[in-house]
Amino acid sequence: MRIIIIYVKINTTKIKGEFINNMDIIATPSGTDNIIRKFNLKLYKGLGQNFLIDQNIIKKIIEASNIEKDDIIIEIGPGIGSLTQFLLEEIEDGKYFGLEKDKRLVGVLQEIFTEYQEAVFLNADVMEFNWDNFLRESNLENKNIKIIGNLPYYITTPLIIDLLKRDINCLTMIFMVQKEVAERMVSAPGSKVFGSLSVVVQFYSNIYKVDDIPPTVFRPRPNVDSSIVCINPYEKVPYDTRDEELFFNVVRGIFQQRRKKIKNSLLKSSTVNFKREEVMEGLKRSNINPGIRGEKLEIEKMVELSNALYAVQRK
Numbered sequence: 001m002r003i004i005i006i007y008v009k010i011n012t013t014k015i016k017g018e019f020i021n022n023m024d025i026i027a028t029p030s031g032t033d034n035i036i037r038k039f040n041l042k043l044y045k046g047l048g049q050n051f052l053i054d055q056n057i058i059k060k061i062i063e064a065s066n067i068e069k070d071d072i073i074i075e076i077g078p079g080i081g082s083l084t085q086f087l088l089e090e091i092e093d094g095k096y097f098g099l100e101k102d103k104r105l106v107g108v109l110q111e112i113f114t115e116y117q118e119a120v121f122l123n124a125d126v127m128e129f130n131w132d133n134f135l136r137e138s139n140l141e142n143k144n145i146k147i148i149g150n151l152p153y154y155i156t157t158p159l160i161i162d163l164l165k166r167d168i169n170c171l172t173m174i175f176m177v178q179k180e181v182a183e184r185m186v187s188a189p190g191s192k193v194f195g196s197l198s199v200v201v202q203f204y205s206n207i208y209k210v211d212d213i214p215p216t217v218f219r220p221r222p223n224v225d226s227s228i229v230c231i232n233p234y235e236k237v238p239y240d241t242r243d244e245e246l247f248f249n250v251v252r253g254i255f256q257q258r259r260k261k262i263k264n265s266l267l268k269s270s271t272v273n274f275k276r277e278e279v280m281e282g283l284k285r286s287n288i289n290p291g292i293r294g295e296k297l298e299i300e301k302m303v304e305l306s307n308a309l310y311a312v313q314r315k
Contacts, residue, residue, distance in 0.1 A: 026112075027052045027082040032219045035080045039108050043220065047102055048152025052082040054217035057228075062086055064210045064230045065146055065174050070094045072140055076126050076149030076159075076175075079105060081112050087148065088116045097138070101125045127155055131166055144169055150176040153224070157181065157197060164204040164233060173231040174210075182209055182227035189298045195255045199299055200248065205233045239303045246272075247306040254294030254302070262297075263290040274309060282309035 024031045032053050036043070043049040052058060061083065067073065070093040078084045078098040088096055096119040100106050106123045113119060120138075135141050147170055151159065156177045163173065177185075180193075185201045186209050187194040201207055210228035215221040241247045253269030254262060266272060266279045274282070283290050285308035288301065297305070 025055065026080060026085050027055050027058050029053045029219060032080065032082065035108065035112070039104075041080075041104065041108070044102070048077065048150075048154070049079060049102070050150070050218040050220060050222045051079050052150065052217060053219045057211075057213055057217050058083055058086050060211055061148065061174055061176075061228060062090060064228065065090075065148060065172065067091065067146065068094070072143050072145045073097070074099065074145060074147045076147065076151065077101070078109060078121070079150070081109055083148070083150065084109065084113070084119075088113070088119065095138075095140075096120070097122065099124050099126050099129065126159060131168065135168065142169065144171050146171055147173045148175070153178045153181070153222075160185075160231070161197075161200055164201065164231075170233050173233070174228065175231070176213060176226050176228055179212055179225040179227045182229050185229060190296050194295055195258065196248075196252050199251050199302065201231065202299060203239060204237060205231045207231045239299065240307075241303055242307045242310040246310055247303060250306045250309065251302055254297070258293065258295050260293070261291050262288065262294040265294055272309075274313070278309065278312045281312045285312070 024034065026032060026035060032051050035041070067087070067090040069091055071091055072094055073087050073091060073096045075084060075087060075096070075098045078100055084096075084098060098109060098119065098121045100109065100121060100123060103123045106121050109121050122134075145168060147163065156175070160173070160175070163170065181197075184193045184195060184197050186207055187198050191198075208230055210230050213226040213228065215223070215225065218226075249271040250266070252271040253266050255265075256269050256271065257265045260268070263279055263283060266274060267276060280290065282305055286301065286304040288297070288305055294302075
């Protein structure tokens with residue numbers, strides 16, 4: 001993976017809420033179109049290049065982020081700087097890092113933000129990004145970080161799960177994601193869309209949906225609705241699992257055949273390998289009706305079942 005680091009010096013004198021060089025607001029239809037024309041940009045759907053053109057949406061993202069002037073902001077996929085422009089207005093003593101996969105757009109960002117505070121733009125694929133090296137080399141290992149971005153739909157789930165499982169001092173993550181994925185992440189037990197993703201995200205964090213976003217606020221328009229989600233990782237996971245890997249295998253087993261009774265889901269699952277008597281004993285120890293569907297269980301109960309199965313296998 002090749003990473004290009006560009007340091008951009010920015011004038012630190014500014015009036016709050018006003019861009020000091022009277023730069024046009026990027027997050028408007030005309031502002032976005034002007035940049036696309038100026039830099040002769042061809043946009044790639046495969047890279048999720050849909051840029052915000054609505055400042056009201058950006059304000060909601062900024063409010064949900066609760067940015068302090070000394071925060072460390074990491075923006076995933078800054079694109080042409082629609083959100084970046086506002087993020088840089090919020091920090092004074094902090095730092096900003098933009099991770100952009102498209103090398104062309106790194107050059108665009110460099111030119112657009114030559115008058116702004118110090119910022120670092122990295123030409124990198126976030127799915128192959130070496131977070132450990134980045135945090136260490138940027139002296140961010142013990143700093144409070146906020147991660148923000150408009151995520152391409154095809155990387156949303158693996159990226160969020162990866163970030164939640166990493167040892168990053170991340171106070172909050174504010175992401176724009178496909179509405180359907182957002183609903184799965186925030187759903188409660190018993191919901192038709194409650195599943196493995198819901199459990200993983202809620203196991204590691206407190207998550208809520210900020211707002212839904214129609215396709216009309218992007219240029220070009222995507223084919224799906226989006227949502228803003230706020231993910232606040234727990235400083236310490238509140239669930240006491242005997243074996244975390246086993247727990248997530250049990251969760252996947254429960255939802256592989258979600259319409260089956262939980263005893264049958266576990267017995268037929270490809271993610272766990274329990275004997276019938278072990279499954280029945282585990283359900284009995286955790287006081288779970290073998291006839292219930294696993295999708296109705298709360299996370300605490302799934303943890304209890306996982307711990308019971310762990311003990312049964314080792315008795």
